[in-house]
Amino acid sequence: MMTNIIELTSVTKDFGKGRGIFDVSISIKPGMVYGYLGTNGSGKTTTIRNLMGFLKPQQGTVRIKGKDAWKDRTELKYDIGYVAGQFEFPRLRTGTQFLRYYAKYLGITDFTYMERLIELFKLDTSVNLKRMSKGMKQKTALVAAFMGDQEILILDEPTTGLDPLMREVFLKLVREEKAKGKTIFMSSHIFQEIEEVCDVAAIIHKGRVVDTVDVDKIRNPENKWFGITFNTAWDRADFVDRFRFDTVKIVGGRSCEVTIPAMDLMILLQHLKGYLLCEFQEKHTTLETYFKEAIRKGE
Numbered sequence: 001m002m003t004n005i006i007e008l009t010s011v012t013k014d015f016g017k018g019r020g021i022f023d024v025s026i027s028i029k030p031g032m033v034y035g036y037l038g039t040n041g042s043g044k045t046t047t048i049r050n051l052m053g054f055l056k057p058q059q060g061t062v063r064i065k066g067k068d069a070w071k072d073r074t075e076l077k078y079d080i081g082y083v084a085g086q087f088e089f090p091r092l093r094t095g096t097q098f099l100r101y102y103a104k105y106l107g108i109t110d111f112t113y114m115e116r117l118i119e120l121f122k123l124d125t126s127v128n129l130k131r132m133s134k135g136m137k138q139k140t141a142l143v144a145a146f147m148g149d150q151e152i153l154i155l156d157e158p159t160t161g162l163d164p165l166m167r168e169v170f171l172k173l174v175r176e177e178k179a180k181g182k183t184i185f186m187s188s189h190i191f192q193e194i195e196e197v198c199d200v201a202a203i204i205h206k207g208r209v210v211d212t213v214d215v216d217k218i219r220n221p222e223n224k225w226f227g228i229t230f231n232t233a234w235d236r237a238d239f240v241d242r243f244r245f246d247t248v249k250i251v252g253g254r255s256c257e258v259t260i261p262a263m264d265l266m267i268l269l270q271h272l273k274g275y276l277l278c279e280f281q282e283k284h285t286t287l288e289t290y291f292k293e294a295i296r297k298g299e
């Protein structure tokens, strides 16, 4: 079995008054894009600070590449590209100065990839760091995190401050990095972006992981779900009566919903022949549904 590149086992960091993270266990295989989904204050940043070795867990262990995230943090930091949820730049003047300084720290001598990232994000690095807009600061932090080409990326709400177009650019970059074999851990409170790029997503609520979802199953469900509206209630009743799909649900006089194995689509279409339809629409269960349900159960 492939060993986990990132592994948290029953990690607890209790700040008191129910704040912190409690008994968090997460296993991530190499090459995986792992989403960490939670509302404000749910414990995403606290988990990430434990991963980065900035916090020592009160209980449990955090292992990255088999090493202890806390004890071996100095060694591990060169293996991880990191974007913090909140950050302050060092006292340097421009974006260029910062990126050069950071490249030196990482031991980068070839700036080709850094230049490509700057171009990708359409970032003007000549701007004074203090005068950069929120989005520009975030892009600078992203360039710094990706340019080291490390095998692990840990990103705390990486799309904060990015406009929708830049968000797309970022998600494409994540897919590219995955294709290179990178392992990526990213937190977010936006289910759509997690649904778009992640293989697995854990849902954290009030400091506890309340569900882990195979995101690929959401993108490519085994069953398809359709909403059908007939021309008349009589037609709807006739259809339901005649074809007796086990999974038909009547949702209105003229409407019903049918869930079928994806490969049975042709059968359904055959059965619908001869009826006049007003609407035939494929519906999707989204990560949002899982998220809301998991949170409801976690209350």
Ligand SMILES: Nc1ncnc2c1ncn2[C@@H]1O[C@H](COP(=O)(O)OP(=O)(O)OP(=O)(O)O)[C@@H](O)[C@H]1O
Binding pocket: 015, 019, 020, 038, 039, 040, 041, 042, 043, 044, 045, 046, 047, 085, 189
């Ligand atoms: N150093 C600390 N001391 C005390 N409480 C803390 C500390 N750090 C975080 N907390 C509390 O722990 C909880 C989880 O915070 P955390 O920053 O991990 O949430 P988050 O999921 O990252 O939220 P957001 O989406 O707002 O970034 C919050 O209630 C927060 O107030």
Ligand SMILES: [Mg+2]
Binding pocket: 044, 045, 046, 085, 156
């Ligand atoms: Mg946070």
